[in-house]
Amino acid sequence: MSSPPPPAVTADPEPTHGVWSRAFQLAIPHGIVVGIQLPTEPGPIPHEVSQRLHPKERAAGLELSGARQIQWTGGRLALQLALKRLRSRRQPFLSQPSGAVQAPQGLFASVSHKRDLAVGLVGQETAGSLGVDVETVIPERNHLAPRILTPGELQRWQALPEDRRWPVLLTHFSIKESIYKALHPMVDRYVGFHEAELDLGPNGSAQVTLHLTQGEGPFEVQARYLWLDQHLLTTARIRKVQPPPSR
Ligand SMILES: CC(C)(COP(=O)(O)OP(=O)(O)OC[C@H]1O[C@@H](n2cnc3c(N)ncnc32)[C@H](O)[C@@H]1OP(=O)(O)O)[C@@H](O)C(=O)NCCC(=O)NCCS
CATH class of the missing domain: 3.90.470.20 (4'-phosphopantetheinyl transferase domain)
Incomplete structure (x- = not known):
């Protein structure tokens, strides 16, 4: 949560028009x-x-x-x-x-x-x-914060200026949904919103720390976010890493 999400960008190099396009x-x-x-x-x-x-x-x-x-x-x-x-x-x-x-x-x-x-x-x-994951930017639903954010994330979020809170909360929500979709096939169980802790960085990057209640992993997680005109797009990539050999 160290810096704000970047402003909306146009991601389409060659826009097309009409439904189903x-x-x-x-x-x-x-x-x-x-x-x-x-x-x-x-x-x-x-x-x-x-x-x-x-x-x-x-x-x-x-x-x-x-x-x-x-x-x-x-x-x-x-x-x-x-x-x-x-x-x-x-x-x-x-x-x-x-x-x-x-x-x-x-x-x-x-x-x-x-x-x-x-x-x-x-x-x-x-x-x-x-x-x-893709989310529509409106409407604001800040009341969901305690469900989506870990206690540490919530504390940092509450310290943000009012107008930053919704974009930051939505970004956390969406990245966690992306993480879920990448992680579920590897752990085969429901993963709660408090099992991942995020720190949003500049330029669409995010640091992710997993706190998996069943102790699976370790995993390397990369997550990104991108603001489109009316939507927020997030992606996650997860790899299992070899734990260091025990001495
Ligand atoms: C499964 C879940 C992530 C789907 O998200 P959603 O906002 O309801 O719907 P979306 O349109 O974004 O995604 C739907 C797609 O999710 C995918 N999906 C559904 N179950 C899935 C699973 N167990 N694992 C991976 N992908 C799954 C499917 O591809 C589905 O689309 P399709 O049926 O057309 O192929 C969501 O319903 C959920 O259970 N979230 C709570 C868990 C969570 O996010 N925890 C955070 C952990 S850090």
């Missing part, structure tokens, strides 16, 4: 992340959109309905575009029983969606387990 595509240290604009009104998935999915994804999407079908489809479109940057062959991203994305062999992938935007992150499995 790409809102942005970024190469970040954790992999390739793509955003897809979603329709905010309910309706069937257009045929030309579902054709962009892998047939197995299309079949899985047909099992869903309403907003869930729209968000799931948007997430898979984002993953397919990210995959295109890494591999030429189209492969399916299905769901594991836990809910996590089942990525093709050798890759790791994560998804997040809001009403108007779906994001997908894909990276090489060798680089670590990945998590992505």
